[in-house]
Amino acid sequence: MTVPIIGGTGALGFGLALRLAAAGEEIVIGSRDLARAQEAAERLRAELPSARVSAAVNEEAAQRGPVVLLCVPFRAQSENLTRLKPVLQPGQILVDATVPLAAAFSGKATRLLGVPQGSAAEQAAEMTPEGVDVVSGFHTVSADRLRNLAERLDEDVLLASDRREARARVAALVERIEGLRPVDCGPLEMARMIEGLTPLLISINKRYRTHAGVRITGLPDDGAGYWRR
């Protein structure tokens, strides 16, 4: 299964590309600009010679796999969704990792913007074609930690979507990355709380000079059996 990463040249997209490639997944790095996508794919291969990675413009990349990761800044989210709309097909899943930080409009990265739909993920859901499930995820994973393969991960990825099956499919992808555990947060409207975790972690990072993440405590069986039920 190939994993298209829209905005794969950015920090989070590239970090996820690297970790998924290290897990043996085939990756397509998408960018508005083919040359930039190719440059990022080469950078990834240089770091991980075993990587199966190609490059494409976003609209092409999005057609190459069933689960499409959207890793673009909030400022560019709407524009990207408009371009993806004609190419996304029913049955595909769009994983939205967008965080509506006030930094999008030269505000603080510790402040969340109010999105009319409730969250960036709900905006994505409004702008994707019928039959494409949107899953909110990957907001709390530090791009810097992903980027450094030597760094051991030990944290959760909080997932929200209106279809459990879509959440489960993305959970399986999350589990491919060692040290990441998918946690089911329920319907897509929970995305507004998940997106709020990013500015909270940014505020913690400033104080502790670190790249913090989140772990949910108290899951039965440490959450191990949940997705197999």
Add this chain to the structure above:
Amino acid sequence: MTVPIIGGTGALGFGLALRLAAAGEEIVIGSRDLARAQEAAERLRAELPSARVSAAVNEEAAQRGPVVLLCVPFRAQSENLTRLKPVLQPGQILVDATVPLAAAFSGKATRLLGVPQGSAAEQAAEMTPEGVDVVSGFHTVSADRLRNLAERLDEDVLLASDRREARARVAALVERIEGLRPVDCGPLEMARMIEGLTPLLISINKRYRTHAGVRITGLPDDGAGYWRR
């Protein structure tokens, strides 16, 4: 140091009273109704004969210690703050644990209300006298887990306040409870994201049939030295 708990007859307030009493702190359980406060104090003593616990109406309780815990439902927060205003003194700290759940108005417990001030904690700050610092905290700790002394805790309490010294004083109180770690989230405006964690955890609880909590990963030294800097 005596710890007044406003709304100490409720689930969260009583749970915190029990744990703090078990740590050797002297507690005053506050309620609108003295008889209910006394009943809760007796219940606490029955469970923990060593407890140093007394009962008072909220306005009296609030005068008995420097750090006052406010553990009331959102629906009653504003009314409680109005009654506390004349008795709180400069130099006191008010710890606000209020979560503006839609359940306050027969909506879902997985939905957060929009509070005009940005968060319940910022509403508290607006309604407390000059010189009283408001600290947001204790939103992610399950009342059920607190209530059961046999239950080992292993989670974080996220703290926000506009004065670091106030955060540090509440952090010291959090550390009295075994298994709870205080994490510095910065200024009070971060409270809106912290308050959003409660509905998120409630949604997770429904799915995993548990009482989940939160742990921040990646803190240097596991956060041990932070408050002693």
